Amino acid sequence: MQQKKLKLADLAKIAGVSTSTASRALNDNPLIKQETRERIQKLAKTHNFSLNAAASRLRLQKTKVIAVLINLDAETEQSIDDPFLLKVVSDINLAVNRQGYELLLSNSYMAGEDWYGYFIDGRRADGVIVVGQGKQQASIERASSAGMPLVVWGDPKTQAGYVIVGSDNFLGGQVATQHLLDKGCKQPLFLGEPEHAELGERYKGFCSVVERANLTERAQLLKIDITSQAAYDSINQKLRSDGLDFDGIFACSDMVALGAMKALKERYVSIPNDVLIVGFDDIAMADVSFPSLTTIKQDTQKAGELLVEKLLTQLAGEEVESSQLAISLVERQSS
Amino acid sequence: MQQKKLKLADLAKIAGVSTSTASRALNDNPLIKQETRERIQKLAKTHNFSLNAAASRLRLQKTKVIAVLINLDAETEQSIDDPFLLKVVSDINLAVNRQGYELLLSNSYMAGEDWYGYFIDGRRADGVIVVGQGKQQASIERASSAGMPLVVWGDPKTQAGYVIVGSDNFLGGQVATQHLLDKGCKQPLFLGEPEHAELGERYKGFCSVVERANLTERAQLLKIDITSQAAYDSINQKLRSDGLDFDGIFACSDMVALGAMKALKERYVSIPNDVLIVGFDDIAMADVSFPSLTTIKQDTQKAGELLVEKLLTQLAGEEVESSQLAISLVERQSS
DNA sequence: GATCTTAATGCAAACGTTTGCAATAGCGTT
DNA sequence: AACGCTATTGCAAACGTTTGCATTAAGATC
Numbered sequence: 001m002q003q004k005k006l007k008l009a010d011l012a013k014i015a016g017v018s019t020s021t022a023s024r025a026l027n028d029n030p031l032i033k034q035e036t037r038e039r040i041q042k043l044a045k046t047h048n049f050s051l052n053a054a055a056s057r058l059r060l061q062k063t064k065v066i067a068v069l070i071n072l073d074a075e076t077e078q079s080i081d082d083p084f085l086l087k088v089v090s091d092i093n094l095a096v097n098r099q100g101y102e103l104l105l106s107n108s109y110m111a112g113e114d115w116y117g118y119f120i121d122g123r124r125a126d127g128v129i130v131v132g133q134g135k136q137q138a139s140i141e142r143a144s145s146a147g148m149p150l151v152v153w154g155d156p157k158t159q160a161g162y163v164i165v166g167s168d169n170f171l172g173g174q175v176a177t178q179h180l181l182d183k184g185c186k187q188p189l190f191l192g193e194p195e196h197a198e199l200g201e202r203y204k205g206f207c208s209v210v211e212r213a214n215l216t217e218r219a220q221l222l223k224i225d226i227t228s229q230a231a232y233d234s235i236n237q238k239l240r241s242d243g244l245d246f247d248g249i250f251a252c253s254d255m256v257a258l259g260a261m262k263a264l265k266e267r268y269v270s271i272p273n274d275v276l277i278v279g280f281d282d283i284a285m286a287d288v289s290f291p292s293l294t295t296i297k298q299d300t301q302k303a304g305e306l307l308v309e310k311l312l313t314q315l316a317g318e319e320v321e322s323s324q325l326a327i328s329l330v331e332r333q334s335s
Numbered sequence: 336m337q338q339k340k341l342k343l344a345d346l347a348k349i350a351g352v353s354t355s356t357a358s359r360a361l362n363d364n365p366l367i368k369q370e371t372r373e374r375i376q377k378l379a380k381t382h383n384f385s386l387n388a389a390a391s392r393l394r395l396q397k398t399k400v401i402a403v404l405i406n407l408d409a410e411t412e413q414s415i416d417d418p419f420l421l422k423v424v425s426d427i428n429l430a431v432n433r434q435g436y437e438l439l440l441s442n443s444y445m446a447g448e449d450w451y452g453y454f455i456d457g458r459r460a461d462g463v464i465v466v467g468q469g470k471q472q473a474s475i476e477r478a479s480s481a482g483m484p485l486v487v488w489g490d491p492k493t494q495a496g497y498v499i500v501g502s503d504n505f506l507g508g509q510v511a512t513q514h515l516l517d518k519g520c521k522q523p524l525f526l527g528e529p530e531h532a533e534l535g536e537r538y539k540g541f542c543s544v545v546e547r548a549n550l551t552e553r554a555q556l557l558k559i560d561i562t563s564q565a566a567y568d569s570i571n572q573k574l575r576s577d578g579l580d581f582d583g584i585f586a587c588s589d590m591v592a593l594g595a596m597k598a599l600k601e602r603y604v605s606i607p608n609d610v611l612i613v614g615f616d617d618i619a620m621a622d623v624s625f626p627s628l629t630t631i632k633q634d635t636q637k638a639g640e641l642l643v644e645k646l647l648t649q650l651a652g653e654e655v656e657s658s659q660l661a662i663s664l665v666e667r668q669s670s
Numbered sequence: 671g672a673t674c675t676t677a678a679t680g681c682a683a684a685c686g687t688t689t690g691c692a693a694t695a696g697c698g699t700t
Numbered sequence: 701a702a703c704g705c706t707a708t709t710g711c712a713a714a715c716g717t718t719t720g721c722a723t724t725a726a727g728a729t730c
Contacts, residue, residue, distance in 0.1 A: 017680085019716090020682095021679055021680075023719085049452070050452040052456070052715085052716050053458050054392035054393040054458040055716035055717040057717090058685050058717075059717045059718050061685070086425065087416065093442070102445065103439070104437060114385075121384075228622075229623075258620070262623050285593070344686080352710085354710090355688080356710075358688060359709090387686050389685085390687040393714095393716065394687045394714075395688070
């Protein structure tokens with residue numbers, strides 16, 4: 001079994017130095033002679049010694065932890081199932097680790113109302129990355145103005161008192177829609193939820209292109225919950241009631257696009273011959289579906305890096321600004 | 336801006352009691368008069384007071400944190416992209432929170448070799464949930480025999496010195512394969528990686544059913560990396576070199592199944608008329624693909640709850656045993 | 671050889687909780 | 701009036717680091 005936990009003092013005794021020296025040695029403090037440092041570090045390794053993070057955090061008043069707060073709209077407790085969001089979290093995780101920080105995975109359920117108190121005063125994390133602006137914008141705003149180091153994954157165009165990193169959703173909407181038109185679409189349909197911050201920008205992009213092409217009369221908006229199931233259902237229903245009165249879909253996300261695609265395929269509407277489809281996100285499934293899905297790619301890896309970098313800069317006391325990530329059109333069979 | 340952080344002593348002073356009383360009051364210790372307790376709790380709320388978790392952990396020698404260690408096979412640093420794994424993590428997160436614990440998201444990159452030292456001695460977490468047995472079984476074994484509270488998501492049939500929670504993969508393989516045969520399949524193909532712990536069991540289930548039906552001669556194994564891309568590539572290549580010499584596929588995961596499906600559809604092989612397909616996991620995409628994918632559903636929510644429950648039981652000092660989750664066949668259009 | 675400088679190390683306080691034990695107050699019993 | 705009992709509360713130590721300051725050792729300078 002495990003022998004009793006070594007503390008720094010024990011290690012120091014073994015090495016025949018004081019705890020201060022041991023501490024400094026482990027932190028590679030140049031005050032300590034190079035040789036001594038190496039000796040103690042080696043000793044620590046052979047004895048499987050680890051510093052007590054709790055003690056260290058108490059003394060240093062910082063945690064080397066970044067909290068990631070997944071901001072679910074749902075009032076209902078439920079796990080995330082959009083693969084895109086999960087990908088974002090996973091890429092943040094990587095970026096966080098690469099900077100030598102650890103990642104506390106949290107959500108509004110744990111953090112309660114007073115995020116500043118919970119995370120910062122509570123010494124659970126040094127800063128927070130919020131994934132998804134959702135409807136809790138009030139909580140974000142409050143935490144931010146309380147001085148909490150904070151970066152949000154959302155739409156950078158949002159006018160807010162906090163730093164936002166996100167794709168250029170407006171441009172993405174334009175590119176996607178323009179692509180539809182270029183491919184001959186005359187009756188474009190937007191499938192999504194314009195109330196939502198990021199998706200709303202995509203819709204605005206859609207509208208601007210449609211207007212420029214004088215197609216406003218023939219364009220449509222189909223408002224749905226942003227799940228593939230809802231997309232499937234509502235396209236189905238629309239086909240039943242209105243028939244096929246559109247020839248191109250810009251879906252607000254890939255999951256939504258895939259749901260719509262399924263409904264169309266079941267009714268033998270040919271993609272891309274009868275209806276063109278463009279999605280958003282570029283999740284793994286976009287490439288694997290049949291026909292494969294044309295989409296707007298969001299660079300989640302870059303996103304993760306940028307979110308973390310901006311947060312660390314804030315922690316260092318410097319001012320930071322929101323920024324927008326470039327998007328790119330990935331052309332596949334559905335268009 | 337933020338006024339200076341209140342400490343327990345300050346709150347106590349405001350309330351006109353000692354810190355001990357304040358501490359006990361916040362922890363609802365019955366030593367303190369009911370009335371006093373309520374008064375102090377209310378005061379804490381109005382002043383946005385939060386206990387310093389670092390100090391608390393130092394003193395208590397426990398963290399109320401559970402670490403989730405994602406055990407990637409890949410030597411290459413890379414983010415996870417199998418939606419199923421992410422779903423598992425997300426459901427663990429929920430279960431962890433429901434028990435009043437927090438979730439530290441980690442991976443072998445951060446934890447290094449000496450997991451016990453890093454998590455337990457380092458006072459970063461009270462216990463660890465490992466997702467995926469992967470190839471690091473040695474690290475797991477070592478941590479476990481060092482006495483680390485630990486539960487692994489994997490295949491419960493594995494003979495190992497640690498507690499495992501997982502689906503009945505063998506039975507799942509049998510059910511899936513039997514279903515193929517019931518639907519008239521005469522030349523079943525297993526698509527996956529039999530070396531892998533969980534997938535290997537699925538393959539064994541496949542074999543046992545095939546044997547019982549005297550189809551061993553006509554059954555095939557196609558060994559691939561477990562990504563949809565690899566599945567797509569290898570089915571493509573197989574069609575080119577061998578032609579269509581199978582009429583049913585049991586894919587080791589839904590992502591793999593979807594990759595295979597795409598290859599088949601591109602060559603106008605009809606699903607389910609020419610080839611039946613059954614997957615494993617029941618990710619969201621299984622329902623949305625066209626044709627929708629018959630699959631073996633794993634109950635990730637139950638998994639999350641069970642993993643956490645078993646870990647907490649271990650923390651309480653009791654012995655725990657591995658256990659198997661029931662699986663179920665979800666029949667859709669692909670079969 | 672006394673003094674100064676520099677390099678390396680040690681001492682002890684502080685971070686903010688929790689808790690065993692001691693202390694106090696209030697009240698009934700003899 | 702002294703005592704014992706119970707219900708509350710307070711005192712002070714301990715958890716294991718880190719770091720400002722003091723100290724020591726060793727070499728350099730006059």
